[in-house]
Amino acid sequence: MHIDRSRLARLRAEEAKLFEELHPRSAELAHEASRSLLSGVPMPWMTRWPGSFPLTVASATGSRFVDVDGIEYDDFCLGDTGAMTGHGLSAVADALHAQAKRGITTMLPSADATWVADELARRFGLPKWQMALSATDANRFVLRLARMLTGRPKICVMDWCYHGTVDETLAILGPGGEVVSRPGAIGPQVDPALTTKVVPFNDVAALESALADGDVACVLMEPALTNIGIVLPKPGYLDEVRRLTRSTGTLLVIDETHTICAGPGGCTVEWGLEPDFFVIGKPIGGGMPSAAYGMSGDVAATLESILGGDDVDVSGIGGTLTGNALSLAAVRATLSSTLRAEDFERMVPLAQKWTDGVRQGFQSVGLDWHVQRLGCRAEYWFCPPPTSGAEAAAAVDHELDAFMHLYALNRGILMTPFHNMALFSPAHTVDQVDRHTAVFGSAVRALTGN
Numbered sequence: 001m002h003i004d005r006s007r008l009a010r011l012r013a014e015e016a017k018l019f020e021e022l023h024p025r026s027a028e029l030a031h032e033a034s035r036s037l038l039s040g041v042p043m044p045w046m047t048r049w050p051g052s053f054p055l056t057v058a059s060a061t062g063s064r065f066v067d068v069d070g071i072e073y074d075d076f077c078l079g080d081t082g083a084m085t086g087h088g089l090s091a092v093a094d095a096l097h098a099q100a101k102r103g104i105t106t107m108l109p110s111a112d113a114t115w116v117a118d119e120l121a122r123r124f125g126l127p128k129w130q131m132a133l134s135a136t137d138a139n140r141f142v143l144r145l146a147r148m149l150t151g152r153p154k155i156c157v158m159d160w161c162y163h164g165t166v167d168e169t170l171a172i173l174g175p176g177g178e179v180v181s182r183p184g185a186i187g188p189q190v191d192p193a194l195t196t197k198v199v200p201f202n203d204v205a206a207l208e209s210a211l212a213d214g215d216v217a218c219v220l221m222e223p224a225l226t227n228i229g230i231v232l233p234k235p236g237y238l239d240e241v242r243r244l245t246r247s248t249g250t251l252l253v254i255d256e257t258h259t260i261c262a263g264p265g266g267c268t269v270e271w272g273l274e275p276d277f278f279v280i281g282k283p284i285g286g287g288m289p290s291a292a293y294g295m296s297g298d299v300a301a302t303l304e305s306i307l308g309g310d311d312v313d314v315s316g317i318g319g320t321l322t323g324n325a326l327s328l329a330a331v332r333a334t335l336s337s338t339l340r341a342e343d344f345e346r347m348v349p350l351a352q353k354w355t356d357g358v359r360q361g362f363q364s365v366g367l368d369w370h371v372q373r374l375g376c377r378a379e380y381w382f383c384p385p386p387t388s389g390a391e392a393a394a395a396v397d398h399e400l401d402a403f404m405h406l407y408a409l410n411r412g413i414l415m416t417p418f419h420n421m422a423l424f425s426p427a428h429t430v431d432q433v434d435r436h437t438a439v440f441g442s443a444v445r446a447l448t449g450n
């Protein structure tokens with residue numbers, strides 16, 4: 001069904017006005033913040049929220065948060081996965097408090113490091129691990145290691161992927177199939193075509209041809225795209241990726257920073273994947289900055305034989321605060337108290353119910369949208385199901401996004417800002433899903449005049 005753009009613009013303006021009326025204190029604080037913070041925010045993406053200023057959060061607990069105007073929200077964004085465990089976990093707070101008093105960072109291992117690595121190995125099946133402070137860093141480190149191990153200069157990523165602020169990955173396919181910088185990427189170090197090959201997700205022939213020259217160190221990918229809507233792999237696609245990477249001596253890096261939503265072992269365990277490197281960030285520290293990368297026994301054996309010389313401190317892999325005792329205490333507390341099988345047994349049915357409610361909502365007004373779920377993550381998109389990132393990107397509709405987000409926010413529901421994504425923590429409830437279903441239904445009825 002065609003969206004009436006003038007109706008959409010009018011509805012959006014009404015919601016923008018309501019947002020300003022509801023949040024006088026956030027408006028004041030945003031005004032004060034613009035005195036000393038660039039664009040009034042501590043991090044550029046925080047300008048991407050749908051109102052004319054960002055909400056200031058007073059507190060966040062479980063699946064809810066309260067803003068400085070005293071309004072409570074159901075949080076389906078969960079810090080874009082950073083708080084997938086729910087906010088303010090007491091196990092994490094206690095561990096942080098106890099560890100902070102015993103020292104935060106010494107550049108020596110704490111005993112928690114071994115507990116964490118043992119647990120990561122048990123969960124994800126890769127035997128050896130290293131820590132990082134963000135998934136971005138973990139990906140950067142793995143790309144360096146892959147280039148060193150293979151002696152090859154390039155990496156290969158999926159069109160419209162996102163793996164953090166990693167230079168080599170901010171690349172897409174241009175209109176003629178050439179590699180170009182991703183729109184919005186600021187100040188690329190070099191032309192990304194020099195460092196990166198880009199292939200469409202779900203396209204085996206394109207991957208085969210990208211790897212044929214033997215100049216690709218690794219394929220870095222999510223097992224399902226999650227950053228341009230959710231795009232699931234076609235049956236057999238990931239097997240072909242593994243076959244082609246093995247037959248061409250290319251390492252396979254699976255980034256499960258978001259796809260941990262599929263289950264306690266991520267897609268790697270759910271779907272029986274066999275990566276050479278595995279990256280995880282965001283939720284493993286219950287919100288504390290922490291990430292990790294794991295590697296196969298073969299990779300680890302080679303690395304242990306060549307790393308560790310006198311110049312390891314200037315290798316480009318490290319970070320003075322990486323592996324600090326506070327982050328490790330947070331990861332230990334998180335992995336021992338949440339993101340377990342029993343948590344997913346709660347979270348996944350909630351995501352399914354949310355998906356059913358959204359589908360019913362757009363179908364009942366005749367909209368040809370789709371909604372996709374992967375474990376405890378679900379997302380709707382304004383087109384029939386895409387099979388590649390480019391198809392999903394072509395359906396991005398910023399005006400529609402802004403209206404849907406603002407309409408939800410004004411009724412106490414926070415969605416993830418760059419997506420129409422909802423994520424579920426163990427703290428979410430059926431009531432929250434029902435509230436979303438009702439609000440989504442009234443938004444699409446307002447939009448279509450039904």
Ligand SMILES: Cc1ncc(COP(=O)(O)O)c(C=O)c1O
Pocket residue numbers: 134135136137139162163164165222227255256257258281282
């Ligand atoms: C798949 C994936 N990998 C890595 C990252 C980077 O995470 P961070 O920004 O915490 O470094 C993201 C962020 O959204 C992501 O979606």
